Amino acid sequence: MPLDAQHLEEALQLVGELLDSRRTERFRLVVCGGSALLAQNLISRPTNDVDILALMSWEQEVSSAHPLPSALNRTEPRDLNDLTALTPSADETEEAVCWLLTAIPGLTQAHHLPDLLIHLGHADLIPRLQG
Numbered sequence: 032m033p034l035d036a037q038h039l040e041e042a043l044q045l046v047g048e049l050l051d052s053r054r055t056e057r058f059r060l061v062v063c064g065g066s067a068l069l070a071q072n073l074i075s076r077p078t079n080d081v082d083i084l085a086l087m088s089w090e091q092e093v094s095s096a097h098p099l100p101s102a103l104n105r106t107e108p109r110d111l112n113d114l115t116a117l118t119p120s121a122d123e124t125e126e127a128v129c130w131l132l133t134a135i136p137g138l139t140q141a142h143h144l145p146d147l148l149i150h151l152g153h154a155d156l157i158p159r160l161q162g
Contacts, residue, residue: 033077036069043070043081046103055102061085061093115151124153128160 034042050058062070065078083096098104119127128144145157 033079034066034069034081035077036072036075039066039069039078039081050102053102056100057089058100058103059087059089060096061087111147111150119151121153121156124148124151125156125160128156132160 060081061084062081063084064080064082065074065076066081068074069078083099085093085096086100087093128148132141144160145154148154148156148160
């Protein structure tokens with residue numbers, strides 16, 4: 032879902048609230064791309080993501096954003112029940128899987144794809160997405 036300025040601000044606010052609720056350390060993110068331009072009101076077009084380039088300490092020291100600190104990177108497995116409850120259509124599922132397979136080179140969990148597609152009721156996508 033593309034993020035406009037309002038949705039970007041709301042999403043970042045929610046991340047801040049989540050981190051506050053977890054009582055974790057605070058983070059300063061160095062962000063680039065469309066989301067950075069939106070946050071500064073330099074553009075009005077929506078963007079698809081927030082590109083985290085680096086982390087910055089309170090002492091202004093810049094460090095790599097990879098890997099993300101565990102508080103920012105969900106470490107527990109995704110809840111399959113939540114995904115199932117979304118009832119994604121075949122087209123939505125195919126689009127999401129195609130994006131994952133191209134956006135994450137060497138995806139280590141791709142061998143679970145057939146089981147996931149069967150669980151979601153889209154077994155017919157298996158031949159197309161495994162090729």
